[in-house]
Amino acid sequence: MTVSGSNAVSFKGVARHFGTVRAVDNVNLDIAEGEFFAMLGPSGSGKTTCLRLIAGFEQPTAGGISIFGFEAQGVPPYRRSVNTVFQDYALFPHMSVLDNVAYGLMVKGVARNVRYKKANETLNLVALGSYGERKPAQLSGGQRQRVALARALVNEPRVLLLDEPLGALDLKLREQMQVELKTLQRQLGITFVFVTHDQGEALSMADRVAIFNHGQIVQVGTPEEVYNRPRNRFVADFVGSSNVLSPAFCKSLGLQEKWASLRPENMVVTHSTASKPKLQQTIEGQVVSVHYQGAATRLHIVTQRGNTLTAVSSKNVYVAGDVINLSWRDSSLHYLDDAL
Amino acid sequence: MTTTVAATNTDLERGNVGRLSDWLFRNPRYLLVILFIPPVLWLGVIYLGSLLLFLGHAFFSIDEFAGTIIYEPTWSTIVQLFQPANFDIILRTIIMATVVTIASAIIAYPFAYFAARYAKGKWKAVFYLLVMLPLWSSYLVKVYSWKLLLSQEGIIPSVLKYLHLTPLLEAFLQLPVIGGNSLSTSYFGTFIVFVYIWLPYMILPTQAALERVPLNLLEASSDLGAWPGQTFLHVTWPLALPGLIAGSIFTFSLTLGDYIVPQVVGSSTLYIGNAVYLQQGTAGNLPLAAAFTFVPIIIMLIYLSIAKRMGAFNAL
Amino acid sequence: MRSENTRPPILLSLATVAALLFIHVPLLLIIVYAFSADVSFQFPPSGFTTNWFVVAFGRADLWKAIGLSLRVASIATLIALLLGTMAAAALWKSRFFGRDYVSLMFVLPIALPGIITGIALRSAFNLMDIPFSIWTIMLGHATFCIVVVFNNALARFRRISGSMIEASMDLGADGFQTFRYVVLPQIASALLAGGMLAFALSFDEVIVTVFTSGLENKTLPIWIYEQLFKPRERPITNVAAVIVMLVTIIPVLAAYFLTRDGEHTAGGGK
Numbered sequence: 016m017t018v019s020g021s022n023a024v025s026f027k028g029v030a031r032h033f034g035t036v037r038a039v040d041n042v043n044l045d046i047a048e049g050e051f052f053a054m055l056g057p058s059g060s061g062k063t064t065c066l067r068l069i070a071g072f073e074q075p076t077a078g079g080i081s082i083f084g085f086e087a088q089g090v091p092p093y094r095r096s097v098n099t100v101f102q103d104y105a106l107f108p109h110m111s112v113l114d115n116v117a118y119g120l121m122v123k124g125v126a127r128n129v130r131y132k133k134a135n136e137t138l139n140l141v142a143l144g145s146y147g148e149r150k151p152a153q154l155s156g157g158q159r160q161r162v163a164l165a166r167a168l169v170n171e172p173r174v175l176l177l178d179e180p181l182g183a184l185d186l187k188l189r190e191q192m193q194v195e196l197k198t199l200q201r202q203l204g205i206t207f208v209f210v211t212h213d214q215g216e217a218l219s220m221a222d223r224v225a226i227f228n229h230g231q232i233v234q235v236g237t238p239e240e241v242y243n244r245p246r247n248r249f250v251a252d253f254v255g256s257s258n259v260l261s262p263a264f265c266k267s268l269g270l271q272e273k274w275a276s277l278r279p280e281n282m283v284v285t286h287s288t289a290s291k292p293k294l295q296q297t298i299e300g301q302v303v304s305v306h307y308q309g310a311a312t313r314l315h316i317v318t319q320r321g322n323t324l325t326a327v328s329s330k331n332v333y334v335a336g337d338v339i340n341l342s343w344r345d346s347s348l349h350y351l352d353d354a355l
Numbered sequence: 356m357t358t359t360v361a362a363t364n365t366d367l368e369r370g371n372v373g374r375l376s377d378w379l380f381r382n383p384r385y386l387l388v389i390l391f392i393p394p395v396l397w398l399g400v401i402y403l404g405s406l407l408l409f410l411g412h413a414f415f416s417i418d419e420f421a422g423t424i425i426y427e428p429t430w431s432t433i434v435q436l437f438q439p440a441n442f443d444i445i446l447r448t449i450i451m452a453t454v455v456t457i458a459s460a461i462i463a464y465p466f467a468y469f470a471a472r473y474a475k476g477k478w479k480a481v482f483y484l485l486v487m488l489p490l491w492s493s494y495l496v497k498v499y500s501w502k503l504l505l506s507q508e509g510i511i512p513s514v515l516k517y518l519h520l521t522p523l524l525e526a527f528l529q530l531p532v533i534g535g536n537s538l539s540t541s542y543f544g545t546f547i548v549f550v551y552i553w554l555p556y557m558i559l560p561t562q563a564a565l566e567r568v569p570l571n572l573l574e575a576s577s578d579l580g581a582w583p584g585q586t587f588l589h590v591t592w593p594l595a596l597p598g599l600i601a602g603s604i605f606t607f608s609l610t611l612g613d614y615i616v617p618q619v620v621g622s623s624t625l626y627i628g629n630a631v632y633l634q635q636g637t638a639g640n641l642p643l644a645a646a647f648t649f650v651p652i653i654i655m656l657i658y659l660s661i662a663k664r665m666g667a668f669n670a671l
Numbered sequence: 672m673r674s675e676n677t678r679p680p681i682l683l684s685l686a687t688v689a690a691l692l693f694i695h696v697p698l699l700l701i702i703v704y705a706f707s708a709d710v711s712f713q714f715p716p717s718g719f720t721t722n723w724f725v726v727a728f729g730r731a732d733l734w735k736a737i738g739l740s741l742r743v744a745s746i747a748t749l750i751a752l753l754l755g756t757m758a759a760a761a762l763w764k765s766r767f768f769g770r771d772y773v774s775l776m777f778v779l780p781i782a783l784p785g786i787i788t789g790i791a792l793r794s795a796f797n798l799m800d801i802p803f804s805i806w807t808i809m810l811g812h813a814t815f816c817i818v819v820v821f822n823n824a825l826a827r828f829r830r831i832s833g834s835m836i837e838a839s840m841d842l843g844a845d846g847f848q849t850f851r852y853v854v855l856p857q858i859a860s861a862l863l864a865g866g867m868l869a870f871a872l873s874f875d876e877v878i879v880t881v882f883t884s885g886l887e888n889k890t891l892p893i894w895i896y897e898q899l900f901k902p903r904e905r906p907i908t909n910v911a912a913v914i915v916m917l918v919t920i921i922p923v924l925a926a927y928f929l930t931r932d933g934e935h936t937a938g939g940g941k
Contacts, residue, residue, distance in 0.1 A: 494877065648786075
């Protein structure tokens with residue numbers, strides 16, 4: 016494990032209740048320094064509340080949070096070396112972009128020329144160097160987001176929190192920002208904690224991901240671990256899409272009588288009349304519907320026993336009604352720990 | 356020791372203001388209380404307190420001879436409201452309020468319709484100002500202006516004299532009920548002044564409600580085969596109605612409680628406002644004044660609940 | 672709804688113009704007759720002069736009334752700005768039991784007829800043996816001024832997103848700094864507008880003031896009210912009326928232009 020003090024953020028038994036609602040329920044978490052950490056989960060799963068607990072906008076009902084070894088209990092947000100990029104950016108409309116970015120330095124009493132110099136440097140970092148004199152209302156969504164980022168970074172926080180920052184951007188812009196954020200984090204070396212409900216985003220950017228559900232952390236691991244070795248049905252379902260096989264189904268295939276997860280892209284589809292691929296498992300089924308998605312084709316298949324499975328094929332040669340074989344390696348099947 | 360997390364140098368020098376800020380942050384309820392107590396004290400104690408104190412007097416009575424208030428709960432004062440003389444006053448006021456409301460609505464509606472439908476761009480602001488300025492103009496000056504217009508030596512008789520139309524005025528004044536000795540001592544005079552003063556209150560919500568009618572609704576109606584008259588009846592009017600009702604709340608309620616207009620322009624008959632004024636003043640009968648006060652309050656409560664059901668609150 | 676190509680029907684336009692004239696002519700006539708050379712109201716006036724203004728400004732009692740009105744309005748507005756903003760700040764984000772009733776309390780002073788407020792205050796003063804003074808007048812005025820400022824401030828507060836406050840704190844500003852740098856600049860124009868409306872309302876107020884001023888203290892509207900029963904002094908009353916019109920219209924216009932860009936325009940609902 017890690018030595019206390021070298022973790023950027025530590026949650027120990029943290030709970031945050033709102034009356035009877037348990038937004039966060041017994042969360043234990045360690046985020047290492049310099050990590051790009053993602054908190055992933057559906058709406059209401061507690062991930063945003065955890066972020067706000069780190070920032071200091073909420074106080075835990077139980078348990079303790081420490082930031083670089085210091086107890087954060089009762090410390091207001093303006094005394095923490097943590098900065099946040101808000102979901103709606105929360106730029107100050109009555110100030111120019113430069114004043115927005117320099118705000119954190121201004122309230123700490125930094126001299127005018129010094130803080131403007133630093134603000135300009137940070138604006139350059141996010142490629143908005145010439146936008147200092149504009150007002151937030153004059154900027155596009157993507158530009159505002161960068162200003163929010165610069166405004167947070169100029170204070171040289173030791174932990175940067177990002178609350179679904181890419182949600183309002185269109186697809187192209189989102190993908191571009193994902194790359195930029197990742198690069199920026201590597202460059203700066205500070206800890207990023209990132210909240211999102213988009214699993215693709217989490218997987219592509221994070222060093223480690225924590226999956227939240229109903230106020231608890233269900234699994235923590237690298238993207239690869241979380242994707243290929245989901246702990247339970249919820250994770251298997253939420254992270255990517257998966258075929259979740261019931262114990263009865265597994266047993267009928269001669270496998271262990273447990274819940275299992277099988278990723279659609281790990282299944283090989285062949286016509287029933289063609290020769291079977293040399294993989295350990297094969298079952299027969301009929302194509303119910305075909306969804307062409309450009310890079311791949313998704314097939315919905317029903318087996319003889321009535322189970323539905325999804326498979327992904329790189330070839331768009333199947334039509335509904337085709338009888339096909341589905342094959343996969345043993346190693347592609349992953350048994351789930353819980354019956355969730 | 357320190358609970359700050361990687362504090363910078365300037366953070367260490369927080370001083371008392373900083374400590375106060377921290378404390379308030381940790382105890383947000385106190386901030387709320389501090390902010391809230393003075394205004395609530397003011398309104399609660401000074402306003403509500405005196406209001407309840409006054410209204411409570413309706414349940415007491417006065418000693419007819421001594422003129423002092425007997426502080427024993429009784430319904431007798433409220434029952435007095437139903438005496439013919441008093442009841443007349445109440446009826447008269449209600450009728451006047453109704454007539455004023457209807458007339459205001461009739462005048463306001465075309466204006467509001469025009470402003471909502473045909474005023475574009477900067478004309479919109481112009482129309483708005485044209486209505487708002489009189490709204491905020493001095494109430495007393497407005498009443499005074501009609502005194503100028505209506506009194507025997509006033510402007511309207513002068514104009515009519517100039518146009519040799521004086522017989523018209525005299526014929527008008529002969530009319531029963533609404534006529535009188537002069538315009539400024541007639542029911543008509545009181546009526547006109549009320550309409551004049553409250554008209555902007557009727558226009559604004561009506562205009563707002565009409566503006567919310569999207570043009571494509573009217574187009575859809577005619578597309579489905581309705582004549583302009585039918586479109587008006589079935590589409591425009593029901594959508595404008597909440598605005599009119601919202602405006603009527605003002606015209607009705609303000610007329611019910613007014614005591615100045617009838618004094619300045621009107622016959623010497625009494626309205627609820629005058630009655631209250633007289634009772635608490637020269638007559639020294641605070642309980643009866645309070646009893647009279649209940650009338651507009653109760654009427655308005657009933658009116659408001661009806662209005663709410665008809666959607667007027669959305670138009671406010 | 673906007674009409675693109677159709678022209679308004681003639682009848683409608685006539686009705687609109689008639690209504691406009693009805694609304695504005697009486698007030699304009701006062702202004703006209705303030706400059707009229709006659710004492711009576713013959714039409715048309717025989718000549719125009721600024722003489723009446725000179726006479727009016729020579730009247731000590733008129734100046735006294737103007738002075739009192741200005742003093743009362745200023746104090747009432749200041750109190751209203753302070754208390755109204757505090758109340759709006761408290762009500763903005765909070766949820767507590769009875770909140771709706773408190774909101775109702777902040778509407779009553781303008782919802783109920785002024786005579787009720789006036790008499791209620793007067794009987795309270797009588798009961799507690801408080802003599803009439805500038806303070807009793809101011810007490811009544813401040814009450815509805817608070818309401819006006821409160822509504823304006825609250826409307827503007829609602830347009831500040833909560834995350835902005837959090838962002839400010841997140842960046843290192845404590846509560847006081849956040850108020851000074853983030854909240855105050857954004858509500859400033861609403862406060863100014865609310866204050867001006869409150870001033871105008873107070874300066875014009877007569878319905879409640881009749882009850883809360885003693886015989887000694889006459890505000891300008893009270894002065895005019897008494898003048899209403901002195902027909903021979905009409906020309907001077909005209910001048911006083913013009914003064915009142917100016918002092919109330921200018922702040923209202925200013926308040927309108929200050930809040931025009933927002934969704935909630937000051938003065939939209941009295």
